[in-house]
Amino acid sequence: xxxxxxxxxxxxxxxxxxxxxxxxxxxxxxxxxxxxxxxxxxxxxxxxxxxxxxxxxxxxxxxxxxxxxxxxxxxxxxxxxxxxxxxxxxxxxxxxxxxxxxxxxxxxxxxxxxxxxxxxxxxxxxxxxxxxxxxxxxxxxxxxxxxxxxxxxxxxxxxxxxxxxxxxxxxxxxxxxxxxxxxxxxxxxxxxxxxxxxxxxxxxxxxxxxxxxxxxxxxxxxxxxxxxxxxxxxxxxxxxxxxxxxxxxxxxxxxxxxxxxxxxxxxxxxxxxxxxxxxxxxxxxxxxxxxxxxxxxxxxxxxxxxxxxxx
Amino acid sequence: xxxxxxxxxxxxxxxxxxxxxxxxxxxxxxxxxxxxxxxxxxxxxxxxxxxxxxxxxxxxxxxxxxxxxxxxxxxxxxxxxxxxxxxxxxxxxxxxxxxxxxxxxxxxxxxxxxxxxxxxxxxxxxxxxxxxxxxxxxxxxxxxxxxxxxxxxxxxxxxxxxxxxxxxxxxxxxxxxxxxxxxxxxxxxxxxxxxxxxxxxxxxxxxxxxxxxxxxxxxxxxxxxxxxxxxxxxxxxxxxxxxxxxxxxxxxxxxxxxxxxxxxxxxxxxxxxxxxxxxxxxxxxxxxxxxxxxxxxxxxxxxxxxxxxxxxxxxxxxxxxxxxxxxxxxxxxxxxxxxxxxxxxxxxxxxxxxx
Numbered sequence: 180x181x182x183x184x185x186x187x188x189x190x191x192x193x194x195x196x197x198x199x200x201x202x203x204x205x206x207x208x209x210x211x212x213x214x215x216x217x218x219x220x221x222x223x224x225x226x227x228x229x230x231x232x233x234x235x236x237x238x239x240x241x242x243x244x245x246x247x248x249x250x251x252x253x254x255x256x257x258x259x260x261x262x263x264x265x266x267x268x269x270x271x272x273x274x275x276x277x278x279x280x281x282x283x284x285x286x287x288x289x290x291x292x293x294x295x296x297x298x299x300x301x302x303x304x305x306x307x308x309x310x311x312x313x314x315x316x317x318x319x320x321x322x323x324x325x326x327x328x329x330x331x332x333x334x335x336x337x338x339x340x341x342x343x344x345x346x347x348x349x350x351x352x353x354x355x356x357x358x359x360x361x362x363x364x365x366x367x368x369x370x371x372x373x374x375x376x377x378x379x380x381x382x383x384x385x386x387x388x389x390x391x392x393x394x395x396x397x398x399x400x401x402x403x404x405x406x407x408x409x410x411x412x413x414x415x416x417x418x419x420x421x422x423x424x425x426x427x428x429x430x431x432x433x434x435x436x437x438x439x440x441x442x443x444x445x446x447x448x449x450x451x452x453x454x455x456x457x458x459x460x461x462x463x464x465x466x467x468x469x470x471x472x473x474x475x476x477x478x479x480x481x482x483x484x485x486x487x488x489x490x
Numbered sequence: 491x492x493x494x495x496x497x498x499x500x501x502x503x504x505x506x507x508x509x510x511x512x513x514x515x516x517x518x519x520x521x522x523x524x525x526x527x528x529x530x531x532x533x534x535x536x537x538x539x540x541x542x543x544x545x546x547x548x549x550x551x552x553x554x555x556x557x558x559x560x561x562x563x564x565x566x567x568x569x570x571x572x573x574x575x576x577x578x579x580x581x582x583x584x585x586x587x588x589x590x591x592x593x594x595x596x597x598x599x600x601x602x603x604x605x606x607x608x609x610x611x612x613x614x615x616x617x618x619x620x621x622x623x624x625x626x627x628x629x630x631x632x633x634x635x636x637x638x639x640x641x642x643x644x645x646x647x648x649x650x651x652x653x654x655x656x657x658x659x660x661x662x663x664x665x666x667x668x669x670x671x672x673x674x675x676x677x678x679x680x681x682x683x684x685x686x687x688x689x690x691x692x693x694x695x696x697x698x699x700x701x702x703x704x705x706x707x708x709x710x711x712x713x714x715x716x717x718x719x720x721x722x723x724x725x726x727x728x729x730x731x732x733x734x735x736x737x738x739x740x741x742x743x744x745x746x747x748x749x750x751x752x753x754x755x756x757x758x759x760x761x762x763x764x765x766x767x768x769x770x771x772x773x774x775x776x777x778x779x780x781x782x783x784x785x786x787x788x789x790x791x792x793x794x795x796x797x798x799x800x801x802x803x804x805x806x807x808x809x810x811x812x813x814x815x816x817x818x819x820x821x822x823x824x825x826x827x828x829x830x831x832x833x834x835x836x837x838x839x840x841x842x843x844x845x
Contacts, residue, residue, distance in 0.1 A: 216619055274821045280618055281565050285761055286820050288754050293813030300799075300806035419630070419750075426623055457638060464634045467627040471612065474624050478616045 181454040186324050188452040189445065190332045196444020197342035198403055202421040203428065203436035204349060205396035211369040211431050212389035215272060218287040220397055221418025222294035226263065227398025228310075228405035228414055229302045231256040235311040249311045256398050264394030268387045291415070299412060306411030312337060314406075341403035348399060349437055356433070365389060369431070420447070423470035429483020438481060443469065496839055510685055527674055531667040539666045540738075545779055546673035547734040552759045552771035553684045554727025559757065560766035561693060562720035563700030564613060564621055568628035569728050570752035574744070575632060576602040576729030577736030581653040582643060584737075591656035591663070591672065591737070599729035605632070606725020613717040617703065629753055633744045650743025653736045669738050676734055680727060685768050687723065696720055700766070758816045764828025773827040778812065785811035 202224065209217045234245045235252035247255070271290055275283050314336040321331045356362035368375040368385045376382050404414055424443040428435025443466045450458060450465045461468075479485045501507040511517055530539050555569045580598035583589040589597070612624035636644045645651040656663045656672065663669045687693045695716045698706035707713050736742035755778065763774020789807035793800035823830060 271817060271821075278820075278824065281559065281563075281757075281765070282761070282820050282824055284565060284619070284622060285754075285757055286817060289758065289813045289816035289820065291813070292751075292754070292809040293817065296806040296808070296810030296813060298806075300802050300810065303802050304805050305801075419626075422623065422626065426620070430619075460638050461634070464631050467630045470623060471627050471631075474612045474616050474620055474627075478620050 181452050184452040185449070187332050188448040190322075190334060191338070192445035192448025193441055194334065194338045194342040194444070195448065196424075196441030197345040198400060198440075199417075199421050199424050199444050200437040200440025201345035201348055201396065201403070202400045202418055203425045203440045204352060204433060205393040205400070206418075206421060206425055207428075207431065207433060207436045208352075208389055208396070209393050212365050213272070213368075213386050215275075215283050215287065216430075217393065218284065218418075219267075219291040219294060220393065220421075221415035222291045222298070223260065223263065223394055223397035224401035224404070224418065225410075225412065225414040226294055226298055226401070227256050227260050227394070228401035228410045229298055230259050231398070231402050232307060232310055232405065232410045233302060249313065252311070253398075253402060256402070257395050260394035260398040261391040264390035264392070265387050267394075268390035272390070273383065273386070295412065295415065302410075304412065306413070307409055310405045310409050312406040314340070335407070337403075337406045341407070344399065344403055348396065349433070352433060361388065420466050423466035423473070426470055426480055427473050429480030431484055432480070432482035435480055435482035510682070524674070524678075528671065530670060536666060539670055541779065541783070543666060543670055543673050543734075543738050545775055546670075546677045547731040547738070548756075548759070548779060549771050549775040550677055550680045550734070551728050551731035552756050552763070552775050553680055554724040554731070555756050555760055556766065556768075556771050557684065557687060557696065557727070558720045558724035560760060560770065561688065561696040561700060562717065564617070564717060564720060565619070565757075566625040566721075566724060567622055567750065567753050567757070568609065568625035568632070569724070569756045570748045570750070571629045571632040572602050572606055572725045572728035573732030573735065573752075574636060574742070574748040575605050575725075576732030577653070577742035577748075578636060578644060578651075578732075579729065580733035581651060581736050581742050584654045584656065585651075591658050594656070595676070595730060595733050598733040599726045602729025602732065603722045603726040606721045606728070607718055610718050610721025610725075613721065614714050626750075629750050633748060637744055645743050648743070649745035650741045652741045653739070655740070656737045663737070666738070673734050673738070676730055680730060681768075684727075684771075688768055692716075692719065697766075755812070758812060760826075761816065761824070762819050762826055764826030764831075767826070767828035769828040769831065770826055773831070777827065778815075781811055781815060782808055 202220065205223075206217050206220050209215055209220075231249075231252050234247050234255050235249055236246035245252070267290060271286060272283075275286050318336040320334040320336060320339060322334060323330060324332045356366060364375070364380050365385055365388070367378070368380060368382055372382055375385075401414060404417060408414070420443060421440070424439035425436060426439070427442060428437070428439025446465050446469055447462045450462045453459050473480065506512075511520065527542055530542050534542075551569055551573055555566060558564050558566050576598045579601040580591075580594045583594040583597055584591075587594075609625060609628040613621055616624065637647065637649060641647075643651075656669075658672075661668070663672055687696075695706070695711045698709060698711050699713060699716055699720075703713060732742075732748075739746065759774035759778045760770060761774070762777055763772065764770030785807045789804050792807070793803045796803065819826065
C-alpha cells in the first residue's frame with residue numbers, strides 16, 4: 180500500500196463512485212418496475228453523450244448542423260432519450276412480457292449491439308475527445324489535507340460537478356418515488372404487476388415511463404462521463420463496472436445502488452493506491468472480484484430483498 | 491427427443507429404439523453434408539475452407555453452451571473466456587511438451603472443464619440472473635489473468651502468443667485444407683457426445699433442472715452435482731473449440747477477441763438456431779456466420795457507394811445486423827430455426843392437409 184496516495188484515492192474513489200451510483204440507479208429503476216435487467220443501459224448512456232455532443236457543435240470544424248450551448252443541447256438529448264426509451268419499451272421489451280429470463284437478457288444484449296451499431300454509423304467510430312464542458316479538464320480544486328501527497332487532495336472540478344449531479348439526481352429520485360403519486364404507482368407496479376393492474380394502474384404506461392426516466396438518467400450519466408473522458412464508443416463499457424455495484428447494493432434498492440456505486444468506486448481507487456504494479460493493474464477486474472464475493476456470501480446484496488421461493 | 495413423430499412410426503426392435511439416426515434419409519442427409527464439407531478443398535477456394543473451419547469450432551462452442559443454457563437452463567456469458575483457456579492450454583502443451591494434437595486437444599479440454607467447474611461453483615448458492623453475473627465475472631477475470639499473470643508464457647501485454655502447427659504422428663496440419671479434417675472429426679465426435687447426452691439420464695436430469703429445479707430436487711436430482719456437470723461439459727466443449735481455433739489461427743490471446751461480444755454472439759446463435767435442440771447449434775452457427783459475412787460484404791458495398799462514411803459503415807453493419815436479427819428472432823420465433831424446421835417437416839408430412 181502506498182499510504183501517501185490513500186487520501187487522494189479515497190476522495191477520487193468516492194467521486195467516481197457517485198457516477199457509478201447514478202448509472203446503477205437507472206438499471207435498478209428498470210429492474211424495480213419491470214424485472215428486466217437492462218444490459219443496454221451503457222449504450223443508452225453512450226447514445227445520450229453522442230447526441231449532446233452532436234447538438235453542441237460536435238466536430239468543431241464548422242461542418243456541424245447545430246452549434247448550441249451545452250444546456251440546450253442537453254435538453255434536446257433528454258428529449259431524444261425519452262423518445263428512445265419509450266420506443267425501446269414499446270417495440271422491444273413489451274413483446275417479451277412473460278418470456279423466460281434468458282430471452283429478456285438476450286433482448287437487452289441485442290438492443291445494446293444494435294444501439295452500438297447505430298451510434299457508430301451515425302456519429303462515427305472515432306472517439307471525440309473534445310466534449311463541451313463548463314470546466315476545462317485540468318481545472319481542479321486543491322483541498323489541504325495533512326497526510327496526502329504534497330499536503331493537498333486534488334479534485335477535478337468536472338468530477339466534483341458529476342458527483343454533485345449524481346447525488347442531486349439520487350435525491351430527486353428518492354423524493355419522486357416517496358412523495359409523488361406516479362412514484363407510488365411505479366413502486367406498486369414493481370411489487371406485483373397483476374395487483375397493480377387490478378387497482379386501476381396503467382401498467383404498460385408505467386413501464387414506458389420507467390424506460391423514459393432510465394433513458395434520461397443514462398443521458399445525464401453519459402454527459403457527465405463524456406466531460407471527463409470525451410465521447411467514445413467505450414463509454415458503454417462503464418456500465419460493466421456498474422453491474423457489480425448494483426448486485427452489491429441489492430438489485431431492487433435505490434439506496435443500495437448508491438452505496439454499492441460508491442463502494443465499487445472506492446475499491447477501484449484503493450486498489451490503484453497499491454505499491455505493487457500487478458495489484459494496481461487489477462483495478463479493472465476488482466469490481467468483479469467483489470461481485471464474486473457478494474454472490475457467494477450474500478447474493479441478495481446489502482439492501483436487496485431476499486427472495487423466498489414457494490412452490 | 492421423440493417429439494412430433496408421425497403416427498404409425500413404431501420402433502419394432504430394441505436396436506431401432508436405441509438408434510441415433512432413425513431414418514434412411516437422415517443417413518443420406520448427414521453423409522451428404524459430411525461429404526460436401528470434406529470435399530470443400532476440391533470445390534471451394536481458401537475462403538470457403540477457412541469459413542468451414544470457423545463454423546466447425548463455433549458450432550462446438552455453441553453445442554457446449556447449448557448443454558449448459560439450452561438443456562440445464564443456466565445462462566452463461568463466459569463461453570468465449572473458456573475458449574481462451576482451451577486455446578492457451580493446447581498451445582502451451584504443444585509448445586513446451588511438443589504434445590501431438592491427439593493429446594493436447596483432450597488435455598486442453600479437460601483443463602478448461604476444470605476451470606469451468608471453478609466458475610460453476612457459485613451455482614451452489616445462486617441461480618438465474620445472479621449466475622449469469624458470475625459467468626460475466628469469468629468473462630472479465632480470465633482474459634485479465636492471461637494478460638497479467640505468467641507473462642513469459644501467456645504473452646503479457648502483447649495479448650497473444652503464437653501457436654505451433656498441430657501434429658498427429660507424421661502428419662503436420664500446416665494448411666487450412668488439412669486442418670479442415672481435424673475440425674470435422676472433432677465436430678463429429680462432439681456432435682455424437684452432445685446427441686447422446688441429451689437422451690441419457692444426464693440429459694434428462696439437465697432438462698428437469700431447467701424446467702423446475704425444486705421439482706427436480708424433489709425427484710432426487712442432485713442439483714449442485716448436475717449443475718456442475720453441465721458447467722464442466724460446457725467448458726469442455728469450449729476448450730475443444732478454443733484449442734481448434736488457436737491452432738487454426740496459429741495464435742491465441744485476448745488481442746484476437748474472446749471477449750464479451752463473442753460470448754453474446756454464441757448465445758445469439760443458440761437463440762437463432764433453437765434453444766435446447768441438437769440441431770440448433772448447427773443452424774444458429776451457420777446462419778450467424780453467414781449473416782456476419784453478408785453484413786461485411788454489404789458494408790463494403792455501401793462503403794464503396796459512400797466513401798465519405800466508409801469507416802462508419804464498415805464497423806457498424808455487423809452489430810446492427812446481428813442485433814436486429816437477434817431481436818426479431820426473440821420476438822417472432824423465440825424457439826429458433828430448429829422449431830421452424832420441425833414445423834416444415836410436419837407440414838410436408840401432412841400435405842395436403844397441413845393448414
